[in-house]
Structure formats: C-alpha cells, structure tokens
Amino acid sequence: xxxxxxxxxxxxxxxxxxxxxxxxxxxxxxxxxxxxxxxxxxxxxxxxxxxxxxxxxxxxxxxxxxxxxxxxxxxxxxxxxxxxxxxxxxxxxxxxxxxxxxxxxxxxxxxxxxxxxxxxxxxxxxxxxxxxxxxxxxxxxxxxxxxxxxxxxxxxxxxxxxx
Amino acid sequence: xxxxxxxxxxxxxxxxxxxxxxxxxxxxxxxxxxxxxxxxxxxxxxxxxxxxxxxxxxxxxxxxxxxxxxxxxxxxxxxxxxxxxxxxxxxxxxxxxxxxxxxxxxxxxxxxxxxxxxxxxxxxxxxxxxxxxxxxxxxxxxxxxxxxxxxxxxxxxxxxxxxxxxxxxxxxxxxxxxxxxxxxxxxxxxxx
Numbered sequence: 001x002x003x004x005x006x007x008x009x010x011x012x013x014x015x016x017x018x019x020x021x022x023x024x025x026x027x028x029x030x031x032x033x034x035x036x037x038x039x040x041x042x043x044x045x046x047x048x049x050x051x052x053x054x055x056x057x058x059x060x061x062x063x064x065x066x067x068x069x070x071x072x073x074x075x076x077x078x079x080x081x082x083x084x085x086x087x088x089x090x091x092x093x094x095x096x097x098x099x100x101x102x103x104x105x106x107x108x109x110x111x112x113x114x115x116x117x118x119x120x121x122x123x124x125x126x127x128x129x130x131x132x133x134x135x136x137x138x139x140x141x142x143x144x145x146x147x148x149x150x151x152x153x154x155x156x157x158x159x160x161x162x163x
Numbered sequence: 164x165x166x167x168x169x170x171x172x173x174x175x176x177x178x179x180x181x182x183x184x185x186x187x188x189x190x191x192x193x194x195x196x197x198x199x200x201x202x203x204x205x206x207x208x209x210x211x212x213x214x215x216x217x218x219x220x221x222x223x224x225x226x227x228x229x230x231x232x233x234x235x236x237x238x239x240x241x242x243x244x245x246x247x248x249x250x251x252x253x254x255x256x257x258x259x260x261x262x263x264x265x266x267x268x269x270x271x272x273x274x275x276x277x278x279x280x281x282x283x284x285x286x287x288x289x290x291x292x293x294x295x296x297x298x299x300x301x302x303x304x305x306x307x308x309x310x311x312x313x314x315x316x317x318x319x320x321x322x323x324x325x326x327x328x329x330x331x332x333x334x335x336x337x338x339x340x341x342x343x344x345x346x347x348x349x350x351x352x353x354x355x
Contacts, residue, residue, distance in 0.1 A: 019324045023232065026331055029225030036221040044215065063306035111341050116253035118345040123179040133180050134214040137346075141218040144341035148334045154305035155330030158313040159323060 004030060004149065007066050008156035016160045030149065037142040038074065044134040046104075046142075049078035054104070054139075055146045056088035058112045062150040103129030104139060111143045169276035171262040174255065175207075178347035182210035191216045211346060222338070229331040236321070236328035239268035240294060244329050246275070247298035248336035250283055254344035257336060290319040298333040 001012060004027075010017040020027055038055060039048045056071035072088055086093060087105055097105075103126055110118060126136050183192050185203055195216035196205045205213075212219045230241055242265035249258035262275045274291055283299050285292050293315040300308040316326050 015323055016327065019327050022324065023228070023235075023327065023331075025225070025228030025232065026327075029221070029228055033218070033221045033225055036218040040215075040217050042215075042217060063304070111345055115341050115344055116251075120179045120348070123346065127180075136180055137212055137214040138218065140342055140346060141212075141215060141222065144338040145218075145222075147341060148338040151301050151305045151334035151337050152330060154308055155301055155313075155334065156327070158308060158310055159326055159330070161310055162314045162317055 002027065002031060003034075003070055004153055004156065007064070007070070007153045008160060010156065010160055014160060016156055020156075030152070033145055034149070037138070037145045038071075040138070044132065044138050046135055046138055047078070049075055049080060049084050050087075050101070050104075051142055052078055053080070053084040053087040054108050054142060057090045057105070058108055058143065058146040059150060060088075060090040061109065061112050062147065064150045064153060067146075067150055067153060099129050100131070103131065107139065108143050111140070112147060165271060165273040167273035167276045169272045169279070171259050171266075171275060171279065173263065173352050174259045174349040175352050176256045176343065176347050177350045178207055178211040180211060180214075180346065182207050183213045185210070188213065189216075195219045208343065208347070212342065226335055226339070229328070229335045232328070236325040236332070237268075239265055239271075240325075241328060241332040242268060243274070243291070243294055244298045244332035245336040245339075246278065247283060247295050248302040248333045249340055250278055251299055251302035252337070252340035252344055254336075254340035256343050256347075256349035257340055259349065261336075293319045293321075294329065298329070301330065301333050302337055 001010070005017060005020065038051050052071050052075035056068045056075060059067035059071060068088070075084060075088055083097065083101070093102060093105055107122060107126055110122060123136065131139070183196070185196070185198055185205060188196070188198070192213045196209050196213050198205060230245070242261050245261040246258060246265055249261060262279070266272050266275055274287060277285065277287060283295055285295065287295055297308065297312045297316055300312055313326070316329070321329065
C-alpha cells in the first residue's frame, strides 16, 4: 500500500484499492511527481526539509492532518530546524523570519487557499524576495502537487465509504 | 433537445516570468520540452514550466494518463471535471480550453453556456448536476465533500472506476489551475 491508499483508508482487499491498480499510471505517476517536488535531483536551492515543511503546512491548511503528519515525518528525517517546524505547524510565522522564506510561505498559503485571487503582483513579490525563475516554478509545482494529493485522498476516502 | 450555439473563445496564455529560451536551454530542458531539430516551436507555458524540467516531465506524464487513459470515464466527463475545477479556481485560460474540448466531445454547448452565464449552481440535468456538485466541492474544500455527493454519482450510473477517473480529472486541474492562473494570464489569440 502506498501513502495515498493508507491515508484514504482503502482496504487492501477492497474495490477501490483494486481499481487503483488498474490505473498504474495514476498510482506510479503520483509517486514520481511526489519525488519530483519533495526530493528532486535538482532542488534549485529549495532543500527537502523546506519542501516537507511547506507540504505539511499546506496539508494542514487543507484540513488533512494525517497528510500533514506524513510530511512532518519527512521533515524530521531531513533534519527539522526550529524555523521549519514553525512553518509545518501552519502557525503565523515569527516576525524575524527571513524575507526569502516568508515570501515562499505567504505564496504557499495564498495559492493553497484562494488561487483565484492570485495576480502578477504575487509573482513580483517572490522575485523581489530573491527567488529565481526555477525556484518560482519549483515552488509552484510543489504547492499544486500537495493540493492535488489532498483532493485525491479526500475523494478516494469517500468512495471507499459508499456502496 | 440541446439547441445552444454558445461558443467559448480560444485564448492564448502569457507568463509573468521570462520563459526558458530554447536557444540557451540545458539538455534536460530541451528533452523535457521535446525540442528536436524539426520541432523548435514550444508554447510559452511549456517553456515557463521547463525552468524545472524534472517536475514538468513527471506532471505531464500523469496529466496525460488522467485525461486520456483508455476505458473508464467518458473523455467528455473528464473534460467537465476539468472545466468545473477551472471555474472554481477562475483559471480563464484552462476553462476556455476545456470548455471547448467538452463541447467537441459531448455537443453540450448548453451545459457550458449555463456554467459561463449563470455559474456552477445550475440547475443542470441530474447526472451533470451530480458531477458538477462533486467536482465543485472537491475543488473548493476537499474536506467538505459529502458522502451524499459521492453517493449521488453512483445513483446516476457512475461506476466506482469512473468516479476514480473523475476525482483525478478534477484534482489534476486543481494542479494545472494553480500553475496557469498564478504564473500568467490569458490573452486574446493573435489577430482575433
């Protein structure tokens, strides 16, 4: 069973688990994407600990504490500094947070909660905080992946429960 | 009988950041963009996302599986899932592409007219209503989708395998919208 099966509460002998295996491109594809955004070969200076902390924060914001916990475990393995633990907890950030990290966290929060309200000014804030173009894209893909994964889990969990 | 002649305009997309320049792209970026001597024209959004070729390749493969996999949910209904997510996230560009594809596949311009003119509340005919309600809730707040909304899909004839496809098509557009709508904006097609 993979993370999506477990967090969706799928039974290994159940119908939804079997259906997922009939779509191996979905199952493997989600895991390959997870690697690409959480622990990529080229991270462009956005390390795995920061990525895991952001993922935990977004999962919590979406209302999936179980998913957040899985990313916190990843964060602990990557070596959690105090500042990253604060990010993961989805709390308000301490005022002394550096501008680069603060801009990243702000963007992750906005694009998770209200992507419809995002504008060019939000990308300009990332640039002003010192993010390179590859960092902006890598961050955007990470944010979008966690939002995707949380929706897959929420949907499969319900499907497991209906007749 | 559906007599709607509602048309959604084709749009282009322009990024807020400088996209990768094919002439100075790395090997990995060229491979991700599938640039070959006979294929050097790459769209702005592919060049924008190619700044991170690893995630671009991984997501594109997953995206194609979800939208084009054989069997399971009707392709038109996958496009409807994509359209509903795009409407929730106000991704004008994605909505225009997938509204047009939905109409091509389903000939249901009336459904698209309803969504564009009056929004996602409907009323739609029962099966379409069930699909729209489910995808809208999943796109807005995943924790608020109800068992009843899921059961409604079953009652309108969707198999569990088809619902797995629908969940994926709405969710992958939660992803695509979060790229297209935040990294750039729609523009009129040149010369139109």
